Amino acid sequence: MDIAEELGLSVSTVSRALNDHPNISAKTKEKVRKMARKLGYRPNAMAAGLRNNKSRTIGLIIPRISMFFPAAITTVVQNKLQEYGYHLIICQSNDSLEQEQQLVNTLYSARVDGLAVSATLSTTDFSHFDIFKQHNIPVVFFDRTPKDYQAKVIKGDDFVGGLTATEHLIEQGCRDIVHISGPLTCNLYVERLAGYKSALQQHKVPFKKQRVFFHELTRENALATAGKIFAQQPYPDGIFATNDTTAITLLQYCREHGIRVPEDVKIVGYSNDPRTEIVTPSITSVDQFPATMGERVVSALMDLIQTRHPAGYRHPQEIVPTQLVVRDSSAGSPKKKK
Amino acid sequence: MDIAEELGLSVSTVSRALNDHPNISAKTKEKVRKMARKLGYRPNAMAAGLRNNKSRTIGLIIPRISMFFPAAITTVVQNKLQEYGYHLIICQSNDSLEQEQQLVNTLYSARVDGLAVSATLSTTDFSHFDIFKQHNIPVVFFDRTPKDYQAKVIKGDDFVGGLTATEHLIEQGCRDIVHISGPLTCNLYVERLAGYKSALQQHKVPFKKQRVFFHELTRENALATAGKIFAQQPYPDGIFATNDTTAITLLQYCREHGIRVPEDVKIVGYSNDPRTEIVTPSITSVDQFPATMGERVVSALMDLIQTRHPAGYRHPQEIVPTQLVVRDSSAGSPKKKK
DNA sequence: AATCTTTATGCAAACGTTTGCAGATTTCAT
DNA sequence: ATGAAATCTGCAAACGTTTGCATAAAGATT
Numbered sequence: 001m002d003i004a005e006e007l008g009l010s011v012s013t014v015s016r017a018l019n020d021h022p023n024i025s026a027k028t029k030e031k032v033r034k035m036a037r038k039l040g041y042r043p044n045a046m047a048a049g050l051r052n053n054k055s056r057t058i059g060l061i062i063p064r065i066s067m068f069f070p071a072a073i074t075t076v077v078q079n080k081l082q083e084y085g086y087h088l089i090i091c092q093s094n095d096s097l098e099q100e101q102q103l104v105n106t107l108y109s110a111r112v113d114g115l116a117v118s119a120t121l122s123t124t125d126f127s128h129f130d131i132f133k134q135h136n137i138p139v140v141f142f143d144r145t146p147k148d149y150q151a152k153v154i155k156g157d158d159f160v161g162g163l164t165a166t167e168h169l170i171e172q173g174c175r176d177i178v179h180i181s182g183p184l185t186c187n188l189y190v191e192r193l194a195g196y197k198s199a200l201q202q203h204k205v206p207f208k209k210q211r212v213f214f215h216e217l218t219r220e221n222a223l224a225t226a227g228k229i230f231a232q233q234p235y236p237d238g239i240f241a242t243n244d245t246t247a248i249t250l251l252q253y254c255r256e257h258g259i260r261v262p263e264d265v266k267i268v269g270y271s272n273d274p275r276t277e278i279v280t281p282s283i284t285s286v287d288q289f290p291a292t293m294g295e296r297v298v299s300a301l302m303d304l305i306q307t308r309h310p311a312g313y314r315h316p317q318e319i320v321p322t323q324l325v326v327r328d329s330s331a332g333s334p335k336k337k338k
Numbered sequence: 339m340d341i342a343e344e345l346g347l348s349v350s351t352v353s354r355a356l357n358d359h360p361n362i363s364a365k366t367k368e369k370v371r372k373m374a375r376k377l378g379y380r381p382n383a384m385a386a387g388l389r390n391n392k393s394r395t396i397g398l399i400i401p402r403i404s405m406f407f408p409a410a411i412t413t414v415v416q417n418k419l420q421e422y423g424y425h426l427i428i429c430q431s432n433d434s435l436e437q438e439q440q441l442v443n444t445l446y447s448a449r450v451d452g453l454a455v456s457a458t459l460s461t462t463d464f465s466h467f468d469i470f471k472q473h474n475i476p477v478v479f480f481d482r483t484p485k486d487y488q489a490k491v492i493k494g495d496d497f498v499g500g501l502t503a504t505e506h507l508i509e510q511g512c513r514d515i516v517h518i519s520g521p522l523t524c525n526l527y528v529e530r531l532a533g534y535k536s537a538l539q540q541h542k543v544p545f546k547k548q549r550v551f552f553h554e555l556t557r558e559n560a561l562a563t564a565g566k567i568f569a570q571q572p573y574p575d576g577i578f579a580t581n582d583t584t585a586i587t588l589l590q591y592c593r594e595h596g597i598r599v600p601e602d603v604k605i606v607g608y609s610n611d612p613r614t615e616i617v618t619p620s621i622t623s624v625d626q627f628p629a630t631m632g633e634r635v636v637s638a639l640m641d642l643i644q645t646r647h648p649a650g651y652r653h654p655q656e657i658v659p660t661q662l663v664v665r666d667s668s669a670g671s672p673k674k675k676k
Numbered sequence: 677a678a679t680c681t682t683t684a685t686g687c688a689a690a691c692g693t694t695t696g697c698a699g700a701t702t703t704c705a706t
Numbered sequence: 707a708t709g710a711a712a713t714c715t716g717c718a719a720a721c722g723t724t725t726g727c728a729t730a731a732a733g734a735t736t
Contacts, residue, residue, distance in 0.1 A: 010716045015694060025714060040469060045447045046393060047692030049384045050721045057427075057448075065403065066413050075404045078430055082437075087448060089395075090428045092416055099420075109383045110395075110425060131378060248616060278586060280618040348686045353724060363684060385722030388691045 003035050018043070049111065057087040058301060059107035061117045063095045063144075068244070068273040069290055070118055073142065076294030077116060084302060086113070095120050095216075101128040114138040114301045119146065121186050121216060126151075133311075138304030142297050143288075147187045152304065152315040154296050156288040158188045161322040162195020165240050165268045165286050170203045172266055172330050174238030177205070178229055179212045180222070180250075181242050189214075192242050192270070217242065222249035230257060238266045238330075244273035247283050251329065266330040281328030293320050341373050356381070387449065395425040396639060397445035399455045401433045401482075406582070406611040407628055408456055411480065414632030415454065422640060424451070433458050433554075439466040452476040452639045457484065459524050459554060464489075471649075476642030480635050481626075485525050490642065490653040492634050494626040496526045499660040500533025503578050503606045503624050508541045510604055510668050512576030515543070516567055517550045518560070518588075519580050527552075530580050530608070555580065560587035568595060576604045576668075582611035585621050589667065604668040619666030631658050 004011045009028070017024045017032035049055040058081055062070040078088050089110065093100040097120050107115060108131050115132055117139065126149035132139045145153040169177050179196045182189040200207050215221040222245065229236065241247040247269030254261050261267055261281055269276055272287035296318055342349045347366070355362045355370035387393040396419055400408040416426050427448065431438040438458050445453060446469050453470055455477065464487035470477045483491045507515050517534045520527040538545050553559040560583065567574065579585040585607030592599050599605055599619055607614055610625035634656055
């Protein structure tokens with residue numbers, strides 16, 4: 001360290017001075033700090049990390065940063081961690097299991113102090129996270145969470161979300177409701193589907209298998225499904241799509257094909273993507289409170305870093321509530337004009 | 339290293355074996371690799387980084403991840419770097435100069451191998467990046483770039499963008515065009531404004547000072563400006579907003595106030611945010627090709643890491659072309675119905 | 677069998693920190 | 707003055723890699 005040389009002190013004294021160690025006299029501290037400023041000294045985080053066995057860095061794995069919901073969470077996670085003096089290494093799995101596995105390994109190599117993960121659509125086996133478990137490094141799953149892998153889980157209330165969305169459609173007079181679900185390998189779609197079914201049952205609306213579609217929720221797939229739905233009469237009078245991209249795409253399809261929303265068919269999306277607010281008609285959607293979720297993720301992480309838990313510890317699952325935001329796409333009764 | 343112990347080899351041999359060094363026999367390599375796999379060995383990137391004086395990590399500073407354009411760039415930067423075996427530490431300055439300065443320092447402490455930056459709206463003094471210059475670590479600025487700070491710059495063609503957008507409005511029959519600009523501390527707004535002025539001049543449309551507004555381009559500010567614009571007749575017949583959030587907000591304002599778009603007033607935005615496509619009417623906007631820009635940023639970074647340049651080197655500036663995407667908000671002649 | 681190559685391995689230092697322990701200096705009460 | 711206590715500083719090891727150099731083993735050439 002040049003500061004030490006320059007001042008004729010030992011590196012240990014300098015190190016302690018910079019870290020405000022009590023054993024160092026006020027004068028030396030002042031001298032050292034001054035020289036540090038003068039020389040533009042910046043500690044080497046890698047060296048410190050190596051020595052301390054911690055990096056003050058958190059790894060984040062999400063399917064893609066361009067999707068609204070994970071992006072919104074990422075924003076707050078990042079800002080929150082910044083406040084705590086932690087870095088965030090953000091990685092995209094691009095919804096590929098293989099990439100996810102690889103990322104877990106390289107993030108372990110980077111010796112992140114914790115990991116926050118929203119899994120791939122197809123991740124059902126979570127054993128590639130074992131390496132973090134083995135080394136007792138905190139892992140927090142959010143949104144797309146494992147079903148029976150023991151780890152901290154923070155998720156939206158997907159059952160209730162699915163239930164309220166469907167119930168709302170029923171209350172608005174719908175009796176033939178299409179459900180567009182993601183692949184059931186992903187747990188949250190299982191629960192939304194369960195919510196959908198439960199709502200139907202509670203209101204004695206018959207469940208029809210052919211009214212439920214499963215596929216990755218991309219624009220292309222949504223268009224294909226729209227084609228199928230409206231290929232033949234009778235049209236459904238309600239559609240509950242489990243993401244907003246799908247809902248928006250369906251809305252556009254309807255517009256182009258002269259199907260009136262909400263008069264002919266009502267639409268509800270999921271996630272409360274800001275886009276739902278700006279389309280015409282605006283789309284009813286289920287808010288998942290990404291900010292809250294992000295904050296909870298960081299809190300959980302910081303907490304787990306502070307107080308490690310024994311190997312078999314069962315982390316309590318946190319559920320972030322959900323709220324239906326009613327907009328024009330589901331307004332009024334089917335017969336009445338808005 | 340436990341592998342060494344386990345196999346009765348020295349750590350150097352193991353290290354070389356894992357790095358496929360030519361001096362190591364095929365058998366030992368095989369043995370070592372096998373044991374590494376068996377023990378679940380993952381190299382400690384911090385130790386390697388410390389020794390090699392490189393981290394295989396790039397730092398990225400953007401105003402916020404939730405904005406479309408920087409987010410779109412980030413996505414490709416991240417994926418591209420992943421391919422090269424680099425990590426990305428993403429940081430948000432939240433458009434605060436102070437935060438930006440701090441981030442530069444902590445990213446230097448992390449000893450990133452390179453830095454990609456889209457600056458704050460208010461960054462005019464770039465001297466906090468000097469530390470990277472001094473240590474000869476590559477810095478690439480994109481989108482919001484410095485005016486006369488010597489560094490690699492990759493930017494959109496903002497002059498031409500402003501020019502074509504304005505020209506388009508003129509060609510559609512507009513003669514009284516409002517320009518909503520960001521603060522001129524940010525270079526790109528200077529150039530878009532210059533493009534706007536140039537287009538007016540070329541088509542002999544008088545420039546009116548009171549038709550130009552400067553403020554941060556948030557929704558709230560856009561609403562306030564909309565209020566001012568439509569407070570009194572005559573209304574403008576065209577609006578060139580330098581971002582899409584502003585354009586969308588204006589469109590909504592018009593809709594709520596019974597001002598027809600594009601019949602009464604035509605609107606053009608900037609960035610080709612996907613939202614411009616889903617509103618009604620869809621909004622004409624200027625595409626800036628974020629993917630191209632992201633790729634260029636990574637290429638530049640990889641290039642600069644490979645071949646360092648002497649202190650005074652003047653990096654050639656790269657300009658990514660721009661393209662006007664015409665949509666409904668600017669269609670037809672002012673009098674004719676679409 | 678002796679020498680020279682070639683090939684494979686190990687030693688030890690280095691990267692920049694932090695920290696337990698020991699030692700040096702000062703302060704204070706006696 | 708003397709010793710004890712309190713205060714400050716330095717030595718050296720450690721973190722997990724990589725790498726120049728030396729050395730050992732094996733193979734080839736006489």
